[in-house]
Amino acid sequence: MSPLMFSTLLLALGLGSTVTFSSSHWLLAWMGLEINSLAMVPLMARPHFPRAVEAATKYFLAQATAAAMILFAGMTNAWMTGQWTIEMMTHPLPLTLVTLALGLKIGLAPVHAWLPEVLQGVDLTTGLILSTWQKLAPLALLLQLPHGNSPLLIILALSSTLIGGWAGLNQTQLRKILAYSSIAHLGWMMVILQYAPSLTLLALLTYIVMTSSIFLLFKLNNTTNINALATSHTKIPVLTLFAPFILLSLGGLPPLTGFMPKWLILHELTMQGMGTLATITALTALLSLYFYLRLSYSMSLTMSPNNLLTSPLWRLRPHQPTLPLAISATSATMLLPLTPAAFLVR
Amino acid sequence: MDFIMYLVLFSMILGFVVIASNPSPFFGALGLVVLAGMGCGILSWHGGSFLSLVLFLIYLGGMLVVFAYSAALAADPFPESLGSRWVLISGVIYLVGVVVVSSLVCGDWYEVIWVVMDELVDFSVMRGDMGGVALMYSWGGGMLILSGGALLLTLFVVLELTRGQSRGALRSI
Numbered sequence: 001m002s003p004l005m006f007s008t009l010l011l012a013l014g015l016g017s018t019v020t021f022s023s024s025h026w027l028l029a030w031m032g033l034e035i036n037s038l039a040m041v042p043l044m045a046r047p048h049f050p051r052a053v054e055a056a057t058k059y060f061l062a063q064a065t066a067a068a069m070i071l072f073a074g075m076t077n078a079w080m081t082g083q084w085t086i087e088m089m090t091h092p093l094p095l096t097l098v099t100l101a102l103g104l105k106i107g108l109a110p111v112h113a114w115l116p117e118v119l120q121g122v123d124l125t126t127g128l129i130l131s132t133w134q135k136l137a138p139l140a141l142l143l144q145l146p147h148g149n150s151p152l153l154i155i156l157a158l159s160s161t162l163i164g165g166w167a168g169l170n171q172t173q174l175r176k177i178l179a180y181s182s183i184a185h186l187g188w189m190m191v192i193l194q195y196a197p198s199l200t201l202l203a204l205l206t207y208i209v210m211t212s213s214i215f216l217l218f219k220l221n222n223t224t225n226i227n228a229l230a231t232s233h234t235k236i237p238v239l240t241l242f243a244p245f246i247l248l249s250l251g252g253l254p255p256l257t258g259f260m261p262k263w264l265i266l267h268e269l270t271m272q273g274m275g276t277l278a279t280i281t282a283l284t285a286l287l288s289l290y291f292y293l294r295l296s297y298s299m300s301l302t303m304s305p306n307n308l309l310t311s312p313l314w315r316l317r318p319h320q321p322t323l324p325l326a327i328s329a330t331s332a333t334m335l336l337p338l339t340p341a342a343f344l345v346r
Numbered sequence: 347m348d349f350i351m352y353l354v355l356f357s358m359i360l361g362f363v364v365i366a367s368n369p370s371p372f373f374g375a376l377g378l379v380v381l382a383g384m385g386c387g388i389l390s391w392h393g394g395s396f397l398s399l400v401l402f403l404i405y406l407g408g409m410l411v412v413f414a415y416s417a418a419l420a421a422d423p424f425p426e427s428l429g430s431r432w433v434l435i436s437g438v439i440y441l442v443g444v445v446v447v448s449s450l451v452c453g454d455w456y457e458v459i460w461v462v463m464d465e466l467v468d469f470s471v472m473r474g475d476m477g478g479v480a481l482m483y484s485w486g487g488g489m490l491i492l493s494g495g496a497l498l499l500t501l502f503v504v505l506e507l508t509r510g511q512s513r514g515a516l517r518s519i
Contacts, residue, residue, distance in 0.1 A: 009502075
């Protein structure tokens with residue numbers, strides 16, 4: 001890909017999300033989402049081997065369907081109520097349509113099936129963009145919608161956390177596991193969306209930090225399946241020591257950053273009197289924890305019978321920048337003391 | 347005039363049924379053309395004659411490409427035509443389904459009716475849809491430029507995806 005084209009596409013990728021953030025009009029929001037997903041397709045097909053092109057095709061089909069549904073919901077809203085404002089979409093029919101379409105865009109559970117397939121086909125940098133930056137614009141729209149007391153969001157959230165944990169149990173490919181982890185985390189964001197939207201933002205922020213660090217770690221280690229993880233301590237010993245902390249932070253264990261959103265979300269749900277919902281959501285997180293534990297186990301907590309283990313590689317200076325990994329890995333493990341107290345005293 | 351309108355509406359349903367009953371791509375594209383033409387007819391009957399003209403021209407231009415693409419892609423010696431058994435059966439099922447569902451919800455539907463845009467149909471200089479087009483260029487100018495920019499990006503994306511001899515859109519698969 002020529003550098004001019006590459007920079008144009010990257011610019012459009014940023015511009016599309018920014019247009020969606022800054023719009024209060026459905027047409028402009030739809031256009032931003034379109035620009036964003038259109039610019040992503042050639043970036044995914046950039047290596048141009050069959051699996052990448054297949055992933056780009058699947059991504060395009062899912063995103064185009066979601067965008068058409070968003071436009072249809074916005075136009076239905078304009079037809080029924082005579083205005084295009086995002087915050088004013090009060091009629092239940094377009095509201096349901098657009099919630100489902102945005103769920104398809106970010107990969108919430110009943111409509112999640114494209115996400116593991118697509119993420120498995122792209123390289124790790126594109127996968128990082130796909131699971132962080134591409135979630136921002138649809139989530140900004142979801143946050144602006146006037147959800148009343150919406151059972152649809154609860155259904156989406158519970159099935160996301162359940163399926164995200166459950167379907168990830170069976171995988172051996174790291175990118176698919178990360179996709180299911182993304183689905184489960186988005187379920188946690190959805191479950192609190194209508195009660196405390198600021199907690200959704202907090203969960204999104206911590207998820208982005210954690211998933212960036214794990215993607216960058218796998219990229220530095222150059223691993224895409226569990227088998228290849230077993231020899232990683234010959235390549236990057238210190239990061240191999242550090243990786244279980246990042247993984248368990250994704251799983252949400254207490255002294256790490258990932259505990260913060262789960263703790264606050266469960267606290268808020270209990271304060272709202274929804275103990276059953278909080279219990280079920282917490283129990284589905286155990287499923288996710290199982291595969292994070294398995295990744296940690298095969299990467300750092302065991303030594304597989306392999307004679308490669310006795311022959312460490314040369315420690316050369318790494319070719320790719322390691323500063324982003326250092327920053328994100330540190331914040332993925334050590335941000336818990338910075339928990340905003342305002343969420344807890346309520 | 348009402349009779350023609352009923353005919354147009356019925357042909358539109360037929361177009362939907364032809365697409366949904368899954369024939370080979372030639373006949374599916376044919377159903378799409380019928381559907382688009384009938385949709386434009388309904389639009390012009392409700393006062394949007396300029397809009398329906400623009401939609402029809404652009405849509406037929408796109409359909410030319412779809413026809414050429416489906417003819418090139420599905421070089422099928424024995425295509426599933428509209429008279430094939432499964433296409434016919436599913437078409438009849440869809441038609442019956444449309445009749446049943448519309449008889450169930452028909453009473454609720456007629457309350458919301460589309461009114462014709464212009465009240466002075468014969469003597470007005472300014473048609474409703476012409477006014478809409480003018481508004482799109484004056485008040486909606488910024489949005490129009492942004493939409494044009496998005497279309498330009500689409501052009502670049504398609505060019506990048508199909509760049510070079512060996513890199514047709516799906517050729518790598």
